[in-house]
Every structure is written in structure tokens, then in C-alpha cells.
Amino acid sequence: MKSADILKKYPDITVIDHPFVQHKLTSLRDKNTSTREFRMLVEELGTLIGYEATRDLETIDIEVETPLEKAMCPVLKGKKLCIVTIMRAGNGLAEGVLKLSPSARVGHIGMYRDPETKQPVDYYLKMPHSIDERTIIVVDPMLATGNSAAAAIEKMKKMGAKDIRFICLFAAPEGIEAFKEEHSDVPMYIGSIDRELDEHAYIRPGVGDAGDRIYGTR
Numbered sequence: 001m002k003s004a005d006i007l008k009k010y011p012d013i014t015v016i017d018h019p020f021v022q023h024k025l026t027s028l029r030d031k032n033t034s035t036r037e038f039r040m041l042v043e044e045l046g047t048l049i050g051y052e053a054t055r056d057l058e059t060i061d062i063e064v065e066t067p068l069e070k071a072m073c074p075v076l077k078g079k080k081l082c083i084v085t086i087m088r089a090g091n092g093l094a095e096g097v098l099k100l101s102p103s104a105r106v107g108h109i110g111m112y113r114d115p116e117t118k119q120p121v122d123y124y125l126k127m128p129h130s131i132d133e134r135t136i137i138v139v140d141p142m143l144a145t146g147n148s149a150a151a152a153i154e155k156m157k158k159m160g161a162k163d164i165r166f167i168c169l170f171a172a173p174e175g176i177e178a179f180k181e182e183h184s185d186v187p188m189y190i191g192s193i194d195r196e197l198d199e200h201a202y203i204r205p206g207v208g209d210a211g212d213r214i215y216g217t218r
């Protein structure tokens, strides 16, 4: 399915088409981008996309005294935030989102994709308390088959999470469909909906293996 058709079908999917975001995504795609630069860009994109993904957070007016007068001004009112990273590659993105809200709690879900089955394999789980009372932002740069993100969000729901949103940098149309089949209630904030998955379930044109490029492994 084409990007425009996906956006028509799922009104709660937002593609961040801001020129800064698109420029940085293109730098990530470049195979000559260094590990250092790749890591920095992922973090910056976490902040930029996180900004859009939190646009609807509730505020309440409080009284503040400026040097000149008293005024009623907005502060964040809503539920407390929890950023949940799907390791490894999600960690870079989580650091960027944390810049918006440094006091947010952070949950870690460790999973890697089995190269044969393309199914996620769990290796770690650690969450802060009161997941059910928080706004949860799950982050992973890549949504390929959608299996990892869908499984991570299933875990969050089983732990009681009700208010969940998902951020990624690159998504394949096939992965979005699979994700939405399981989690139609979870809004998605995406840098780019790419063309397709290849025969190894890599996103094309994509960036290759995001975790390897962030950490310089192979």
C-alpha cells in the first residue's frame, strides 16, 4: 500500500514531514554516515518526533509571578510520562525523547529479531511502577514486519498500560498493516513510510540494520 493510502486508512498515523526531520532521515540512509553521526542523528530525531508525538498532552493554567505582574500560564497537567525503548536500537531514540521530559521514567524491553523466523526473541524487561497511570511512548527506529513493536506493545497492555503511543523513524507498509491489525488503538508517529520489505524483511530503501549502525556492530 502507498503511503498516502495508509494515511487515509489510519487517521491516527502521523508522518513527520518537517524539512529538518526529512533532511536528517536522509543523512541516516547514507551508507557513508559514520557511527558517531548516525547515533547523534537518531537522538536528534527522537527529540523532534517526540515533540510532535506529545503535542496533545494536557496543560493547566497556574499562577506565576513574573518580574512585572502575576499571570495565569500553562504547565503540563496530564499523566506522568514513561518512555519505553525496544532495545537495542530504541535506546538512541529514547535519549532524544528524554530531552523533552528529563524526569520521565524509562522502561526497557530487550528483544531481537530471529533472522530465520523474523519473530522477536525476548531477553530483558524492566518497567517503572504504575504503568497503568502513565502515558507510554514506545520507541524503536525500525518497524519492518511489525512483529517486534506489536509484541512489545502487547507486553505493555498485559502490564496494564492503557495510554500508549508508538514512535519510529522508518516503517514498511506491510509492518504498519500488521501492527494496526493488533493495535488499532495505538497512534503512530513515523519519520518515513518506506517502499517495502525485501526478501530478508529489511526495509527498502531503509538504513540497513539500525542497531548495528548506532553501535558500530555487525
Ligand SMILES: O=P(O)(O)OC[C@H]1O[C@H](OP(=O)(O)OP(=O)(O)O)[C@H](O)[C@@H]1O
Pocket: 086, 087, 088, 089, 090, 111, 112, 113, 114, 118, 120, 140, 141, 142, 143, 144, 145, 146, 147, 148, 149, 175, 201, 209, 210, 211, 212
Ligand atoms: O518489525 P520487525 O520485523 O520486528 O523488525 C524491527 C526490529 O528489528 C530491529 O531490531 P533488531 O532485532 O535488529 O535488534 P537490535 O536493536 O538489537 O539490533 C529494530 O530495531 C526493531 O526492533
Ligand SMILES: O=c1cc[nH]c(=O)[nH]1
Pocket: 089, 142, 144, 201, 202, 203, 204, 206, 207, 208, 209, 210, 211
Ligand atoms: O530494515 C530493517 C529491518 C529490521 N531491523 C532493522 O534494523 N532494519
Ligand SMILES: [Mg+2]
Pocket: 089, 209, 210, 211, 212
Ligand atoms: Mg539490529
